[in-house]
Amino acid sequence: MAxxxxxxTVKDKCQRLTxxxxxxxxxxxxxxxxxCDGVIWKGDVLIDGVSDTLDLLRSMGKKLVFVxxxxxxxxxxxxxxxxxxxxSVSEDEIFCSSFAAAMYLKVNDFPIExxxxxxxxxxxxxxxxxxxxxxxxxxEDGKKTVHLKPNNFFEHDKSVGAVVVGLDQYINFYKLQYGxxxxxxxxxxxxxxxNRDAVGHLTDLQEWPGAxxxxxxxxxxxxxxxxxxxxxxxxxxxxxxxxxxxxxSKMCMVxxxxxxxxxxxxxxxxxxxxxxxxxTKESDLQDSSTQIQPQYFTTTLSDILTLVDxxxxxx
Amino acid sequence: MAxxxxxxTVKDKCQRLTxxxxxxxxxxxxxxxxxCDGVIWKGDVLIDGVSDTLDLLRSMGKKLVFVxxxxxxxxxxxxxxxxxxxxSVSEDEIFCSSFAAAMYLKVNDFPIExxxxxxxxxxxxxxxxxxxxxxxxxxEDGKKTVHLKPNNFFEHDKSVGAVVVGLDQYINFYKLQYGxxxxxxxxxxxxxxxNRDAVGHLTDLQEWPGAxxxxxxxxxxxxxxxxxxxxxxxxxxxxxxxxxxxxxSKMCMVxxxxxxxxxxxxxxxxxxxxxxxxxTKESDLQDSSTQIQPQYFTTTLSDILTLVDxxxxxx
Numbered sequence: 233m234a235x236x237x238x239x240x241t242v243k244d245k246c247q248r249l250t251x252x253x254x255x256x257x258x259x260x261x262x263x264x265x266x267x268c269d270g271v272i273w274k275g276d277v278l279i280d281g282v283s284d285t286l287d288l289l290r291s292m293g294k295k296l297v298f299v300x301x302x303x304x305x306x307x308x309x310x311x312x313x314x315x316x317x318x319x320s321v322s323e324d325e326i327f328c329s330s331f332a333a334a335m336y337l338k339v340n341d342f343p344i345e346x347x348x349x350x351x352x353x354x355x356x357x358x359x360x361x362x363x364x365x366x367x368x369x370x371x372e373d374g375k376k377t378v379h380l381k382p383n384n385f386f387e388h389d390k391s392v393g394a395v396v397v398g399l400d401q402y403i404n405f406y407k408l409q410y411g412x413x414x415x416x417x418x419x420x421x422x423x424x425x426x427n428r429d430a431v432g433h434l435t436d437l438q439e440w441p442g443a444x445x446x447x448x449x450x451x452x453x454x455x456x457x458x459x460x461x462x463x464x465x466x467x468x469x470x471x472x473x474x475x476x477x478x479x480x481s482k483m484c485m486v487x488x489x490x491x492x493x494x495x496x497x498x499x500x501x502x503x504x505x506x507x508x509x510x511x512t513k514e515s516d517l518q519d520s521s522t523q524i525q526p527q528y529f530t531t532t533l534s535d536i537l538t539l540v541d542x543x544x545x546x547x
Numbered sequence: 548m549a550x551x552x553x554x555x556t557v558k559d560k561c562q563r564l565t566x567x568x569x570x571x572x573x574x575x576x577x578x579x580x581x582x583c584d585g586v587i588w589k590g591d592v593l594i595d596g597v598s599d600t601l602d603l604l605r606s607m608g609k610k611l612v613f614v615x616x617x618x619x620x621x622x623x624x625x626x627x628x629x630x631x632x633x634x635s636v637s638e639d640e641i642f643c644s645s646f647a648a649a650m651y652l653k654v655n656d657f658p659i660e661x662x663x664x665x666x667x668x669x670x671x672x673x674x675x676x677x678x679x680x681x682x683x684x685x686x687e688d689g690k691k692t693v694h695l696k697p698n699n700f701f702e703h704d705k706s707v708g709a710v711v712v713g714l715d716q717y718i719n720f721y722k723l724q725y726g727x728x729x730x731x732x733x734x735x736x737x738x739x740x741x742n743r744d745a746v747g748h749l750t751d752l753q754e755w756p757g758a759x760x761x762x763x764x765x766x767x768x769x770x771x772x773x774x775x776x777x778x779x780x781x782x783x784x785x786x787x788x789x790x791x792x793x794x795x796s797k798m799c800m801v802x803x804x805x806x807x808x809x810x811x812x813x814x815x816x817x818x819x820x821x822x823x824x825x826x827t828k829e830s831d832l833q834d835s836s837t838q839i840q841p842q843y844f845t846t847t848l849s850d851i852l853t854l855v856d857x858x859x860x861x862x
Contacts, residue, residue, distance in 0.1 A: 276697050378716060378755075382591050385752045401693060401720045408718070408756045412746070430768050431727070437700045440693075441723045444767040452763025453745050453756040 246517070249505070249530035254539040257528055261503060262482040263295035265472070267463075268310075269302060270488030270510015271533060275436035278317040279509050281534025286319060288537060296325060297472060299485075301462040301492060303330040303398030303426035303443060306358035327472065329426035329443075329462030330355035333396045334363035335471060336424060336461045346393030349414050351407045351446055352400050352426065360396070368392065369410060374402030378409060388413040397450050397458065398426035399443040401434075412453040423454065427462030429492060433510065463487075463496035486533065488512055490524040503527050561832070564820070564845035569854040572843055576818060577797040578610035580787070582778075583625075584617060585803030585825015586848060590751035593632040594824050596849025601634060603852060611640060612787060614800075616777040616807060618645040618713030618741035618758060621673035642787065644741035644758075644777030645670035648711045649678040650786060651739060651776045661708030664729050666722045666761055667715050667741065675711070683707065684725060689717030693724060703728040712765050712773065713741035714758040716749075727768040738769065742777030744807060748825065778802075778811035801848065803827055805839040818842050 247253045266272060272282050286296060298310070298321060305313065307323040307330075314321045333356060337348065342365065350356050350370040360367040368389060378386065392414040400407070415423050429442035447458055461467045473480065480501040487493020488510025497504040506526035508514050516522065517529060530536075562568045581587060587597050601611060613625070613636060620628065622638040622645075629636045648671060652663070657680065665671050665685040675682040683704060693701065707729040715722070730738050744757035762773055776782045788795065795816040802808020803825025812819040821841035823829050831837065832844060845851075 275695075380590075380716065380749050380755070382751055384750060386755075401695065403718065403720055403723070405716045405718055405756065408760055412756055412760075413753075428767070430770055434695045435699060436697055438728075440695070440701075441720065441727055441764075441768040445723055445727075445764045446767075448767025449756075449760045449764040452743075452759040452761075455745055 245527055246525045247528050249528055249535055249539055251539050253528060254536060257484065257503065257505070258292065258294075258540070260482070261294065261484045263297060263476060263478050263484070264289060265297045265299050265483055265485045265497070265502070267485075267487035267489070267493045267510075268298055268300040269433045271486055271507055272298070272319070273317060274433045274510070276317070277436040278319070279532060279534075281532065281537060283318055285534045285536050288540065295476065295478065296321070297327060297476075298325055299327045299463065299468060299472075301329045301427035301429050301443070302432065303328065303333070303356055303462070304353040305330065305355040306362070307331050308358065309355055327468055328355065329398065329468075330359045332461040332468050332471070333398070333424055333426050334359040334365065336459070336467060337365060337394060338363050342394060342422075345391070347389055347391050349389070349392045349395045349411055350398075351403065351411050351450070352396060352398030352443075353402075356396055356398055356426065369407060371402060373407050373410065374404065376404070376406040378406050386410075386413065388417070390418055392418055392421060394422035394424055395450070396424045396426065397443065397447050399432070399441075400446050401440075403446055403449070408449055408453065411450055415450070415454045415456060423450065423456055423458045425458035425460045425462075427492065428458075428460055429489075431511070439511070463492040464499060466496070466500050469496070469500040469502075490516070490522065490526070494526045495524050497526075498524065505529065507532055509533070560842055561840045562843050564843055564850055564854055566854050568843060569851060572799060572818065572820070573607065573609075573855070575797070576609065576799045578612060578791060578793050578799070579604060580612045580614050580798055580800045580812070580817070582800075582802035582804070582808045582825075583613055583615040584748045586801055586822055587613070587634070588632060589748045589825070591632070592751040593634075594847060594849075596847065596852060598634055600849045600851050603855065610791065610793065611636070612642060612791075613640055614642045614778065614783060614787075616644045616742035616744050616758070617747065618643065618648070618671055618777070619668040620645065620670040621677070622646050623673065624670055642783055643670065644713065644783075645674045647776040647783050647786070648713070648739055648741050649674040649680065651774070651782060652680060652709060653678050657709060657737075660706070662704055662706050664704070664707045664710045664726055665713075666718065666726050666765070667711060667713030667758075668717075671711055671713055671741065684722060686717060688722050688725065689719060691719070691721040693721050701725075701728065703732070705733055707733055707736060709737035709739055710765070711739045711741065712758065712762050714747070714756075715761050716755075718761055718764070723764055723768065726765055730765070730769045730771060738765065738771055738773045740773035740775045740777075742807070743773075743775055744804075746826075754826070778807040779814060781811070781815050784811070784815040784817075805831070805837065805841070809841045810839050812841075813839065820844065822847055824848065
C-alpha cells in the first residue's frame with residue numbers, strides 16, 4: 233500500500249506543459265540545463281524550432297547550459313557543432329562527459345606522471361590533454377589487431393593509472409584487452425565511464441550502441457564497476473553548482489531520457505522537463521512500471537514558444 | 548549463524564587429492580568431464596602429463612568427455628586441435644559451446660526459415676550449418692565498418708530470429724549494432740550466449756577477454772539478459788545425460804574455474820575436481836568469500852598419475 237501511495241504522489245507531480253505551467257516554470261527557473269541529443273538535435277539535424285526557443289529563453293535572461301553524455305567530442309568540438317547548426321554557444325556553456333572525465337581526474341588529484349588509457353574517441357583525448365594529462369589509446373588503437381599466437385605476449389603500459397571508457401565506434405579486441413589488463417594488473421588503476429547510456433541517436437534516422445555498450449564490455453572482463461562521471465551521476469552537477477552559483481532549485485534539467493537526464497536532474501534537486509523528441513515516448517512515461525518521473529513534460533522544446541505566446545494573449 | 552554452519556559444511560566436503568581420496572574418486576566415477584582451457588592445455592600448449600593421465604583413465608575403462616566454453620571452434624575443429632597436440636578424441640566426445648548453441652535452437656524447434664545472426668567465430672557458424680540453420684555475420688562482418696552520416700540508414704535482416712554471441716576477437720561496432728537491432732526490433736528474437744566467461748587463456752602466456760565481454764556489451768545495449776547454453780548452465784549436461792545414460796552421481800567434472808566448471812558440475816549433481824593449472828589459484832579457494840567449493844582439488848591433472856601409483860605401492 234505504501235508503494236501505491238508513493239507512486240500516486242509521484243504521478244501527481246508530473247505535469248504537461250500548458251500556458252499556465254510554462255509560466256510557472258519560467259518564473260521559478262534562472263538556468264536551463266539541456267541534454268543535446270534528442271532535445272537540441274538528432275544526429276546532425278537540428279530539431280525544429282529549437283533555435284528560436286533558445287533565443288526566447290536568452291531574451292528572458294535565462295542562463296543556458298548544454299549538458300551531454302556524448303563523449304566523442306571535446307567542448308571545443310561541440311561549440312563548433314553548435315555553430316554549424318546555427319546556434320551560438322561558448323565553450324564555457326558546454327559540459328560534455330569527455331570534459332567530465334578529465335575534470336574527475338583533476339579534482340581527485342590524479343598523479344600527472346601516470347597515464348590514462350582511453351577506449352573512446354577524440355573528444356576524451358583532447359580534454360585529457362587540455363587538463364594536463366597524458367592519454368594513450370583512443371582512435372590510434374582503432375586499427376590495431378591482436379595475434380593470438382603462442383609466445384606472443386600482449387604488453388601494456390604499467391604506468392597507466394586510469395582507464396576512461398566512452399562511446400567508441402572503433403571498438404576492437406585490442407582495446408578491450410589493453411583496458412582490461414590495465415584495470416586487472418596495474419595496482420589501483422581507476423575504471424572511469426563517461427556514461428552508461430545503452431543507445432544514442434548518433435544519426436538522425438536511428439539509434440546506435442552507446443557508451444553503455446563499451447562500459448559493459450569492460451565490466452564483463454574485469455568484473456568491476458566503473459566510476460560514472462556523466463549523467464545520471466551528480467559529478468557534473470557539483471561542477472555546475474560551483475561555477476554558476478545558482479541553487480539547483482532554480483535550475484531546470486531538460487532531457488529526452490528518464491534514466492539519465494531526468495534522474496540526473498532529480499538527484500541534484502533541479503526541476504525537470506522531459507521532451508518526447510528523442511528516446512522516450514509518451515507511452516513510456518504512462519507505463520506504470522516507470523519509477524522515474526519528470527516534473528514537467530511536453531512533445532518538443534519549441535512547444536515553449538507557442539505556450540509563452542498563449543500566456544500573453546488575452547483570455 | 549545458519550550461514551556459518553552451511554559454509555563450514557561446504558568447506559569440510561572439499562578434499563585435497565591424496566592416494567586415498569584419489570582411489571575413492573576413481574572407484575565412484577564412470578565418466579570424467581574435462582574442461583579444456585587450463586586443464587588439458589593453455590592456449591595451444593598441452594599441460595605436462597595430461598596425455599599419460601588420459602591414457603591411464605581410459606585404461607581403467609573410464610569414459611572421457613571434453614566440455615569447453617570456448618565457442619571459436621566446432622567439434623570437428625576441436626578434434627583436429629586434440630590430434631595436433633597428440634591426444635586422440637572423436638567428435639562425439641567433444642561438447643563445445645558452439646555446438647551447444649546450435650543444439651539449443653534445435654531442441655527448442657527454432658524455425659528453419661529464420662536466420663541466426665552470429666557475433667562470434669567460425670565454430671558457431673559451422674555448428675549452426677551442420678544443424679541445418681542459416682547463420683549470418685561471424686568472421687565475414689569483422690571487416691565491415693559503419694558510416695555515421697545523416698540519411699545513412701543501417702539495415703538489418705528482419706528474418707533473424709536469434710542472435711548468438713560468443714567469443715569474438717574481431718568484435719566491432721558494425722556487429723554490435725547489427726546484433727542490437729535484431730534483438731531490439733525483430734519480434735521474439737532470441738539472445739543466446741555461448742557462455743559468460745570474463746576471460747580465457749586464448750594463448751599460453753596470458754588471459755584475454757572472454758565471451759562474457761561481448762555478451763555484456765550486447766546486454767549493455769539491449770538491456771536484456773541472454774539465454775546461456777555453456778557452463779554453468781545445465782543445458783549441456785542435460786544433453787550428456789541423454790547421450791551416455793550414466794547418472795550424474797557417477798560423473799566427475801574436472802575444471803580450473805569455480806564459477807563455471809565447478810558450479811556446472813555441482814548444479815548437475817556430479818562429483819567435482821578443481822585443478823590449479825588454469826584460472827583459479829589455491830589461495831582463491833581458501834578465500835572465505837568463495838561460495839562455490841569443489842569436492843576434490845589438486846595442483847594439476849597429472850597428479851592422478853603419481854597418486855594412483857602410490858596407492859599401488861606397498862605400505
